Amino acid sequence: MTAITGPRSAHDGRRTAVSRPRVGHIDFLNCLPLFWGLARTGSLLDLDLCRDTPERLSDALVSGELDIGPISVMEYLRHADDLVVLPDIAVGADGPVMSCLLVSKVPLAELDGVPLACTTTSRTSVRLAELLLTDEIGVRPQYFTCPPDLPTMLADAPAAVVIGDAALRASLLEADTLGFEVYDLAEMWRKWTGLPFVFAVFAARRTFLAEHADLVREVHSAFLASRELFLDEIDEVCHKAARWAEFDAATLKRYYLSALDFSLGERQLAGLREFARRVGGVDAGFPPDVRIRLLDTEQAG
Ligand SMILES: C=C(O[C@@H]1C=C(C(=O)O)C=C[C@H]1O)C(=O)O
Numbered sequence: 001m002t003a004i005t006g007p008r009s010a011h012d013g014r015r016t017a018v019s020r021p022r023v024g025h026i027d028f029l030n031c032l033p034l035f036w037g038l039a040r041t042g043s044l045l046d047l048d049l050c051r052d053t054p055e056r057l058s059d060a061l062v063s064g065e066l067d068i069g070p071i072s073v074m075e076y077l078r079h080a081d082d083l084v085v086l087p088d089i090a091v092g093a094d095g096p097v098m099s100c101l102l103v104s105k106v107p108l109a110e111l112d113g114v115p116l117a118c119t120t121t122s123r124t125s126v127r128l129a130e131l132l133l134t135d136e137i138g139v140r141p142q143y144f145t146c147p148p149d150l151p152t153m154l155a156d157a158p159a160a161v162v163i164g165d166a167a168l169r170a171s172l173l174e175a176d177t178l179g180f181e182v183y184d185l186a187e188m189w190r191k192w193t194g195l196p197f198v199f200a201v202f203a204a205r206r207t208f209l210a211e212h213a214d215l216v217r218e219v220h221s222a223f224l225a226s227r228e229l230f231l232d233e234i235d236e237v238c239h240k241a242a243r244w245a246e247f248d249a250a251t252l253k254r255y256y257l258s259a260l261d262f263s264l265g266e267r268q269l270a271g272l273r274e275f276a277r278r279v280g281g282v283d284a285g286f287p288p289d290v291r292i293r294l295l296d297t298e299q300a301g
Contacts, residue, residue, distance in 0.1 A: 004046035004218045020048040021208075021215055024057035024069025026200070028164035029245060029252070030091055030099060030260055031070065036237050037226020047219070053121045054164075054200060067208040068219050070200045072123040077276050078285040083203040084293045086220045089227065090264035092271070094196035097186035098259040099167040100125040103150070104159035105180045108137045116141035117153035117160040124199050128185050129161045131279055136192055150174060161185075163199075168255070169246060195271035196261060204295070220295060227262055 004021070025031060038044040050057070050066060058075040060066040062082070070091065076083060093100075100122070104111065111133060118126040126143070133139050146153050146160070150170050153160040159180075162170050171182045189197040202223060204216045230237060234256060238249040245252065261268070272292065280288030 004043055004215065004222060020046055021067045021212070021219055022065065023047045023049050023219060024061060024066045024071075025049050025051045026054050026057060026070050026091070026164075027051040028054075028099075029168065029241070029247075029255070030164060032237065032241060033230035033256060033262065034223060034226045036233070037229040038222060040229055040233070041222065041225055043222040043226070047222075055121050055123055058123060061203065061205065064205060064207075066205075067212075068204040068216060069202065071203050072200050073198055073272065073275065074123040074127050074279075074284075076201050076203060077280070077290050080286060080290050080292060082206055084206055084209050084216075084295050085264070086202040086204065086216075086223065087294050087297070088264055089202050089220075089223050089262060090198045090268060091200040092196055092198035092261045092264075092268055093186035093190075093259055094261050094267070095187055095190050096184040096259055097197070097199070098171065098184065098255050099165070100128070100163045100185045100199060101167045101171060102129045102132075102159065102161050102183040102185060102188075103154075103170055103175070103180045104183065105154065106158045107181075108133065108159075108183065109139060111137070111141045111159055112139040114141050114159070115157035116143050117146040117157040118143050119148040119153075119160070119162050119166065120145050121148050121166075122161065122163045125163045125185055126161050127279055128189060128197070128275070131275075132185065132188050132192065135278070136188070151178065154178060154180065165246075172247060172251065189271075189275075193271070193274055195274055196268050197275070198264065198268050198272045201264065201272070206293075209295070216295065230256075 054072050058072045061069050061071050062079050148166040186197045209216050238252040242249040276290050277288045
């Protein structure tokens with residue numbers, strides 16, 4: 001793959017410092033495939049990479065501290081006018097995702113009026129859980145936010161929404177000892193709507209795109225190449241990651257190949273639009289028919 005060149009400053013023959021695009025990276029196992037690929041292709045050196053939790057990366061992209069990066073879908077939809085979505089890449093699932101979960105010590109029908117702890121790290125899974133509980137199950141718990149430590153969350157509430165590594169830990173390691181049922185939010189959505197669910201898209205700020213269109217395309221290509229390389233080398237990655245992660249290589253491989261869906265094609269976009277249609281409105285901060293701009297399509301405008 002070609003090197004990412006970076007925004008050029010005016011130059012007169014002397015070497016001038018070139019600032020690298022500021023790119024976000026979710027510091028969960030879910031985005032390890034991209035990190036692996038960026039490191040292996042060398043693209044990592046051409047990016048000013050900021051690793052953080054999804055909600056902080058979302059805020060940084062919206063405020064302009066980042067130029068390109070993953071953004072939780074609820075935040076993307078709220079700021080869709082300022083952002084352009086990179087096609088063919090996302091963090092989603094077309095069935096169980098394993099890491100965006102509602103866990104509950106009581107049957108879901110008994111959650112009406114009771115406290116429900118929502119992880120501070122999520123903007124989308126927590127909204128999806130609320131949608132499913134209101135419209136599918138018919139209950140209205142009292143939602144409150146809480147850092148993603150499940151024993152603490154469940155000490156204050158009979159149910160909780162967790163995402164990322166904390167959710168993998170919950171379903172794979174903690175369910176038996178802490179005594180709760182696990183409900184996979186992407187699986188519930190799939191059964192309800194027949195569609196995949198997209199939790200995060202990758203987007204560039206439109207102001208950055210206006211000045212650095214080639215660079216945005218290069219970063220997009222680097223993401224796609226990273227994902228491909230990861231898939232080619234998945235056994236090696238899972239084996240290496242299992243040395244420090246809490247999960248074995250077979251579990252990681254299942255997570256990457258059978259649970260997570262890193263694509264953003266027509267079906268995933270249909271899922272995204274359907275979610276916007278169901279949660280959009282004045283309170284959400286975006287209309288149900290919010291315009292989704294994709295890079296290099298007529299809609300990007
Ligand atoms: C699949 C996941 O997708 C994510 C869920 C998000 C959310 O709920 O807001 C945001 C970004 C992604 O990290 C996960 O975190 O496990």
